[in-house]
Amino acid sequence: MTTEAPLLRLENISRSFGAIQALRDISFDIGRGEVVALLGDNGAGKSTLVKMISGGLEPSSGRIIYDGAERHFTSPADGKAAGIETVYQDLSLCTNVDVVANFFMGREIVKKYLGIPVLQEKAMEAVVAKALADAGTKIPSLRTNVEHLSGGQRQAIELNRFVHWGGKLVLLDEPFAALGVEQTRRGLDLIRRIADQGIGVIFITHIMSQAFQVADRMVVIRQGKVAGDVRREDTTADEIVQLITGEALGGRARNADRENGQAQPAA
Amino acid sequence: MVSSNRRAVIEFVLDHLVWFILIAVLTVFSLTIPNYFQIGIFANIVEQSTFVGTLAIGLSLLIIAGYMDLSIESVMALAAMVVGILFAKSGVGLGFGFTPAWLVVPISLAIALSVGAAVGASNAFFVVRLKMNSFIVTLAAYIWGRGLVVALSGGRSAQELPGELRFLAVERFLQIPLMAWIAILATLVFAFILNRTPFGRHLLMIGGNPTAAYRAGIKVDRLTATTFVLAGAIAGLAGWLLAIRTSGATANLGVGMLFQTFAAVVIGGVSLKGGVGSLPGVYAGVLLLASIQTAINLMGMPAHFTQLIQGGMVLVAVLLDTMKLSIRKRLA
Numbered sequence A: 001m002t003t004e005a006p007l008l009r010l011e012n013i014s015r016s017f018g019a020i021q022a023l024r025d026i027s028f029d030i031g032r033g034e035v036v037a038l039l040g041d042n043g044a045g046k047s048t049l050v051k052m053i054s055g056g057l058e059p060s061s062g063r064i065i066y067d068g069a070e071r072h073f074t075s076p077a078d079g080k081a082a083g084i085e086t087v088y089q090d091l092s093l094c095t096n097v098d099v100v101a102n103f104f105m106g107r108e109i110v111k112k113y114l115g116i117p118v119l120q121e122k123a124m125e126a127v128v129a130k131a132l133a134d135a136g137t138k139i140p141s142l143r144t145n146v147e148h149l150s151g152g153q154r155q156a157i158e159l160n161r162f163v164h165w166g167g168k169l170v171l172l173d174e175p176f177a178a179l180g181v182e183q184t185r186r187g188l189d190l191i192r193r194i195a196d197q198g199i200g201v202i203f204i205t206h207i208m209s210q211a212f213q214v215a216d217r218m219v220v221i222r223q224g225k226v227a228g229d230v231r232r233e234d235t236t237a238d239e240i241v242q243l244i245t246g247e248a249l250g251g252r253a254r255n256a257d258r259e260n261g262q263a264q265p266a267a
Numbered sequence B: 001m002v003s004s005n006r007r008a009v010i011e012f013v014l015d016h017l018v019w020f021i022l023i024a025v026l027t028v029f030s031l032t033i034p035n036y037f038q039i040g041i042f043a044n045i046v047e048q049s050t051f052v053g054t055l056a057i058g059l060s061l062l063i064i065a066g067y068m069d070l071s072i073e074s075v076m077a078l079a080a081m082v083v084g085i086l087f088a089k090s091g092v093g094l095g096f097g098f099t100p101a102w103l104v105v106p107i108s109l110a111i112a113l114s115v116g117a118a119v120g121a122s123n124a125f126f127v128v129r130l131k132m133n134s135f136i137v138t139l140a141a142y143i144w145g146r147g148l149v150v151a152l153s154g155g156r157s158a159q160e161l162p163g164e165l166r167f168l169a170v171e172r173f174l175q176i177p178l179m180a181w182i183a184i185l186a187t188l189v190f191a192f193i194l195n196r197t198p199f200g201r202h203l204l205m206i207g208g209n210p211t212a213a214y215r216a217g218i219k220v221d222r223l224t225a226t227t228f229v230l231a232g233a234i235a236g237l238a239g240w241l242l243a244i245r246t247s248g249a250t251a252n253l254g255v256g257m258l259f260q261t262f263a264a265v266v267i268g269g270v271s272l273k274g275g276v277g278s279l280p281g282v283y284a285g286v287l288l289l290a291s292i293q294t295a296i297n298l299m300g301m302p303a304h305f306t307q308l309i310q311g312g313m314v315l316v317a318v319l320l321d322t323m324k325l326s327i328r329k330r331l332a
């Protein structure tokens, strides 16, 4: 990256839930247009970290410096206003309303009549139709409630939603968990494309091959601490697995590779 | 897979089921009960629906947002009693007047709305700020609200509201008293707000998935609090109308309306799990209940039959709700 200030800098971020210390002294940077894969075992603290960056949780201590200034987001609305888009691990859709309503959740197109904002359904539907068509996502009707859609279709809506709204930093918490092979490939391309527009991306995954396909850097969290922060070209899948598990390379690490079940880049 | 045309028809029928039931019930009553089929009877059904119809607006909004408001009946009575005490001329009424005399209309309305909004704000404080369960908070307000009515009036009644207010209960347009038109207008206004404005859309989303709404940047707490205040103010409006109708207020004014309102809201298609419902449907539910009550009166059956039937109808309504859900699942 260039010498200009990073897009996001985390300084000694800690967070505890009562007696549980979920994160301690997390520090790392992410630059504009950079893709950082955030890796770690179940319960390592990845989702917690993402929620603190997006504004959904406040750190117990530490500083978040974003876009040149220290920030204290107290709600996701603050994060959004600052240009941080998030796709959460547990999906954030309202299944009782239709696809269009979900796409525009909180940012509806309105026209004011006598000062009263009125929803512009036709205009919104056209935008959603175009966004989904561009992304190659097929959904039978934009006016069906999301409860009738499949898990993959729901995830596709969330992904297309953040692409449409853009922003400066995108946080993706296991965004492809419910996607098929083809949709996952499109999703990975998408990450690259938005990074090329200068948007920073933090991407959480358990699948090593995905991380190696798109990430510029990999940050490994183990038991709430940064266990490693390495550039992709300087590391190997074996090394990352070792950082995740905290064990020296041996039988167990190799097994973990196989469990991930994906083609590994030549180590 | 059902053809998309047939599917659209089925969806339409399911969405407007209560209207079809209402038409069917009115047809059956008109054919079987002597004297039922008269404009006067239908106008009377609409008139009867004024208070429950108004209360149902606020209750529906809160249930759609995933909350509960049991306080509405007492809030209505409280607003009616305050109006009665201030402006009625006899009983506990103080008989305040203005020049010009018609000023009593906007002033009494503003007072009734404020009384309702104040109780709504208190509910909102406990539910939104202190994160207490809305069922319990509003149950408490239901109890203390009625207690306050009795305390204010000393158990006595206020009578004789000025003619400027009575006007709304006496004057008719198309055989229906003006106050019933006010209830209909309020239903239409809030139906528009629910379906066509971001406020209404966000209310539905909060009822469906509050976490998602919060993450999307919707000010969930502020919206919820606003809705509690609105529901209180609407109950205040119902109280104002009820005071005008009865030309004053008694300590037990409107007792039992909470359960009628509840029945109408459920019959009208508002799902108790939140996130689903439309206000015209709820109004149809109110009309349906009033139609049945009128039929019972006309047939000379004892009044407690109404309660038996209304209780049965709530059960049927919840059953229908469940059935609609499974039909929709099969359509998808």
Ligand SMILES: Nc1ncnc2c1ncn2[C@@H]1O[C@H](COP(=O)(O)OP(=O)(O)OP(=O)(O)O)[C@@H](O)[C@H]1O
Residues within 6 Å of the ligand: A017, A020, A022, A040, A041, A042, A043, A044, A045, A046, A047, A048, A049, A089
């Ligand atoms: N609200 C909470 N209250 C208490 N503990 C919590 C809370 N949120 C997270 N934790 C704890 O913090 C730790 C980190 O959780 P987190 O969800 O961040 O893990 P993760 O790395 O995202 O795991 P996974 O890969 O399974 O999604 C866990 O021990 C979890 O139990």
Ligand SMILES: [Mg+2]
Residues within 6 Å of the ligand: A046, A047, A048, A089, A173
């Ligand atoms: Mg997680």
